[in-house]
Each structure stands twice: as C-alpha cells, then as structure tokens.
Amino acid sequence: MDSSNTTTTAGGATTQQRAQAQNAFREGRSTGRQLMGLPVISLSGGENKGHVHDVIYSPLQGKLVGFTVQQGGGLLSHGDTFLLSTDRVHAIGQDAVTIDDTTVLEPLQGDLGTFEEEAGEPVLGKRLMTENGKFLGNIDDVLIDRQSRRVVAYQVSGGLWQDMMRGQTDVPVDKIISIGKDVVLVPEAVESAIEQPSGGLVAAAEAAKEKVAHATEAVKEKAAEARTSAAVAIENKEADYARGKVANKAVEDDAGNLIVPAGATVTDAHIRAAIAAGKLHALAIAAGQTQAGDLADTAREKVAHATETVREKAADATDAAKDKQGELLVGKTTGRAVTLENGATLVPANHVITEADVSAARAAGKLGDLTAAVGAQAVNDVRERAAGVYDAPAAPATAPAATAPTVVIVEQPVVVQASRPGDRLNELEDDDLTVSPPAAPAARTDSSRL
Numbered sequence: 001m002d003s004s005n006t007t008t009t010a011g012g013a014t015t016q017q018r019a020q021a022q023n024a025f026r027e028g029r030s031t032g033r034q035l036m037g038l039p040v041i042s043l044s045g046g047e048n049k050g051h052v053h054d055v056i057y058s059p060l061q062g063k064l065v066g067f068t069v070q071q072g073g074g075l076l077s078h079g080d081t082f083l084l085s086t087d088r089v090h091a092i093g094q095d096a097v098t099i100d101d102t103t104v105l106e107p108l109q110g111d112l113g114t115f116e117e118e119a120g121e122p123v124l125g126k127r128l129m130t131e132n133g134k135f136l137g138n139i140d141d142v143l144i145d146r147q148s149r150r151v152v153a154y155q156v157s158g159g160l161w162q163d164m165m166r167g168q169t170d171v172p173v174d175k176i177i178s179i180g181k182d183v184v185l186v187p188e189a190v191e192s193a194i195e196q197p198s199g200g201l202v203a204a205a206e207a208a209k210e211k212v213a214h215a216t217e218a219v220k221e222k223a224a225e226a227r228t229s230a231a232v233a234i235e236n237k238e239a240d241y242a243r244g245k246v247a248n249k250a251v252e253d254d255a256g257n258l259i260v261p262a263g264a265t266v267t268d269a270h271i272r273a274a275i276a277a278g279k280l281h282a283l284a285i286a287a288g289q290t291q292a293g294d295l296a297d298t299a300r301e302k303v304a305h306a307t308e309t310v311r312e313k314a315a316d317a318t319d320a321a322k323d324k325q326g327e328l329l330v331g332k333t334t335g336r337a338v339t340l341e342n343g344a345t346l347v348p349a350n351h352v353i354t355e356a357d358v359s360a361a362r363a364a365g366k367l368g369d370l371t372a373a374v375g376a377q378a379v380n381d382v383r384e385r386a387a388g389v390y391d392a393p394a395a396p397a398t399a400p401a402a403t404a405p406t407v408v409i410v411e412q413p414v415v416v417q418a419s420r421p422g423d424r425l426n427e428l429e430d431d432d433l434t435v436s437p438p439a440a441p442a443a444r445t446d447s448s449r450l
Contacts (some may be wrong), residue, residue: 025170029152030094031141032057040069043090044101052097053081056115057142057151059123062173064149066115067097069105081108083115092146123179128156128171130188139184143170154184169193235275238284242266242274245287253277260286325367326358335376338369347373 032055040049050071057064066085073079082105090098099105112119128136140157144150153170171193177185243266250262251274259279260270266287274283330353338347338361346366347357353370361370 022170029143029145031143033141038097040097042102043098049102056119058119059179060120062151064144065118082106083108086149126184128184130186130191132188134191136191235280238280239271242284242287247286249286251279251283251286253279329353329358329370329374330355332374333377334373335380336373338366338373340364
C-alpha cells in the first residue's frame with residue numbers, strides 16, 4: 001500500500017499500526033476503570049453479590065491487591081462494603097468477577113487496613129517525566145493482566161484534547177525507573193513512544209484512509225479485470241469476424257513484415273500473427289472492407305429491384321385505371337369532336353364510342369379528352385331532357401323559392417347545376433350552368449338517372 005495514504009511515525013510504524021499493536025498489547029488485560037463496576041458473581045448460588053467499587057493495587061510490587069465490593073445502596077445510602085482479596089477471587093473476566101461463595105467477602109471495618117498498607121502510595125495522577133526533565137503527561141490509569149493479576153503498564157494522558165486526538169499511551173512497568181512521591185521517572189526513549197499517536201481521531205482518520213486506499217485498489221483491480229475481459233471479448237469477436245473473409249488490402253506489422261496479402265482469405269495463422277503484432281483490429285478492418293463492398297452491391301441491387309417493382313405496380317395500376325375508364329366510355333356519345341395535336345379528328349362529335357375509339361384515344365394520349373367530350377354530350381342531354389320537366393309556371397310569390405335542381409350522371413362523372421333558383425332549365429343560357437365532377441361516383445341525391 002502507498003505510504004502516502006498513512007502517517008508514518010519516526011519509529012517506522014504508521015499510526016494505524018501503532019493502534020493495532022496497542023490493541024494487541026491490551027488483549028486479555030483490563031484497565032482499572034474497566035474493572036470498576038463489574039458484577040461479583042457467587043459460583044455456589046449463581047448470585048450477584050454486588051459490584052466492584054475500588055481496584056486496589058501495589059505500584060511498587062506491580063500486582064493487584066484486591067477489590068472493595070459494594071452491595072445494595074440507593075440514592076441516600078451507600079449500602080454495605082466488603083473487601084475481596086485477590087487470592088480469594090476465582091476468576092477475573094472481561095464482564096464479571098467470580099468467587100466461590102460469599103464467605104470470601106470480608107465486611108469493611110473503617111479503613112482498608114492491610115489492603116492499604118500493601119498497596120502503598122497511589123500512583124494515579126502522578127507526573128510522568130524523563131530523566132532529562134521532559135514532562136510527558138500524567139498517570140491516568142493502570143493496566144492489569146486478568147489471568148496473572150499483575151500490573152503490566154500505566155496509561156499516560158496528555159490531557160483531554162490530546163487524548164481525543166492522539167489517544168493514550170501505555171507505558172510498560174519495565175520502562176519505569178522509579179515511582180517517587182510526586183513524579184514517575186522513565187528513560188528518554190519513552191518520550192518518542194508517547195509523542196507518536198496511537199489512537200484517537202488521528203488513528204480513526206488513518207484507518208479510514210487505509211480503508212479508502214484498499215477500496216480504491218480493489219476498484220482499480222476490478223476495473224483492470226473488466227478491461228481485460230472486455231479486450232479479450234473484443235479480440236475474439238474481431239478474430240471470428242475476420243476468419244474466412246478476403247482481405248481487401250495487405251496488413252503489415254510495425255516493421256513492415258507482411259501478415260496477410262491483399263486478396264488472401266484470412267486463416268487462423270493470419271489471426272495469430274496479427275494478434276502477436278497487435279494488428280488484429282487492422283486485419284478485421286481489411287476483411288470488413290471487402291464484406292462492406294459486397295454488402296453495398298447487394299443493397300444497391302435490392303434497391304434497384306424494389307424500385308423496378310414499384311414502377312411496374314404503378315404502371316399496372318395506371319393501365320387498370322385506364323381500362324376501367326375505357327370500359328365506361330364505350331357506348332357513350334361524344335358531345336364534341338376529339339382532335340389530335342395536328343388538328344386531325346380522332347373521334348367525331350355526336351359519335352357513339354366503340355372499343356376501337358377507346359384504344360385509339362389511349363394510344364394517342366387523348367383518353368382524358370374523350371372523357372371530356374362525353375361530358376359535353378351529357379350537358380346537352382341534360383338541357384334537352386330537363387326542358388319539359390321544368391316548363392310549368394313559376395311558383396306563387398308566397399311559396400318558398402325553389403331549390404336549384406341537381407342532376408347526377410352516375411355513368412359519367414359530370415354534375416350539372418343551375419345557378420339561379422326558380423328559373424326553368426330550358427330558358428337558361430350556357431353561362432348559367434355549372435358542370436363539375438361529383439364528390440363520388442356512387443353519389444345519390446334528388447337526381448334523375450339518364
């Protein structure tokens with residue numbers, strides 16, 4: 001792991017490593033504060049006989065002397081206090097102190113007696129100082145091995161802020177030179193150990209950095225694996241794509257050595273050589289250009305075929321429409337002559353149209369003119385036939401105005417309509433009639449079929 005991600009101390013260990021070492025040193029051990037408050041359990045009856053109130057130890061002898069045990073008590077009463085000698089303790093656990101029975105508890109009579117004499121002068125609160133007079137902090141707690149019941153270290157505090165930021169340091173008892181009335185002396189070498197952070201927020205920050213570093217490295221490894229997998233997948237696809245195709249152009253390595261000549265069919269040997277030279281992609285492109293040309297030719301052929309098919313179908317539809325139009329014209333009478341571009345008469349006026357006339361008009365491109373000629377005849381027929389129908393006198397003044405009649409020629413797409421309501425049709429001039437195609441060939445209104 002990159003050393004820039006953690007703080008390396010003068011001793012060569014990181015803050016996180018020092019914190020881990022301290023935790024390992026404290027394995028199976030408890031501070032005095034951690035022992036205070038533990039329940040005292042009688043093994044004979046399985047009863048809770050109180051809790052540890054005081055931890056009594058001898059700094060000079062470096063051993064645990066015993067406990068005071070508090071029973072009962074409440075808001076206004078301290079309850080009963082007992083003395084429990086270390087040699088009468090069955091076991092000191094992480095969560096409880098066990099005794100064989102209650103007979104090992106001695107009621108406290110005034111002072112601690114022999115317990116206090118054996119303990120000697122308290123060491124908590126004394127100043128820790130090096131031989132050259134450098135103040136390192138205050139003795140804040142004692143670390144006791146739960147199995148051997150020996151004092152193994154003293155916990156040094158540099159103050160609330162420093163403890164919170166850098167953690168507290170354990171000074172082993174074998175580093176103590178002497179314990180005086182006011183000062184505990186240690187060698188100068190202890191100074192560097194105490195000044196190096198071993199916990200607190202600094203250690204937490206370093207631990208977080210280490211986790212982030214590990215996570216980042218894991219992500220990088222996963223990304224590299226993903227890239228490798230993706231590259232292999234792409235390589236396989238390009239190899240499969242190129243295999244068996246014809247190279248459109250020659251592919252060479254960086255030194256100019258030929259890998260595959262133009263026009264050659266790509267084989268596995270070519271593919272292996274291209275992979276070794278890092279030219280597999282170029283080989284796939286060369287093979288793809290040939291296929292792309294083939295695909296383009298195929299596409300052009302398909303487009304041309306589709307276009308021709310559309311044209312044929314359109315022509316067929318046009319011919320079918322013309323045939324239908326011609327069928328409708330056969331047997332009808334022209335109202336005017338149909339002439340060619342040079343003025344020659346193709347179909348005369350007042351002529352009953354035959355199939356030959358329709359064929360001649362279609363060949364000359366005059367089928368539309370022939371249809372219009374039939375429409376002109378229809379107008380003439382309307383005039384003649386409608387003259388007798390509307391020959392009656394005009395309606396009285398009180399009667400509503402007559403609606404202009406509408407005549408629909410179903411067989412021929414022509415509608416004749418009078419422009420002035422109330423007039424008789426035989427009295428109308430050509431300008432008073434409107435001839436237009438109907439909305440639909442099958443339309444039916446108030447009409448007369450001719």
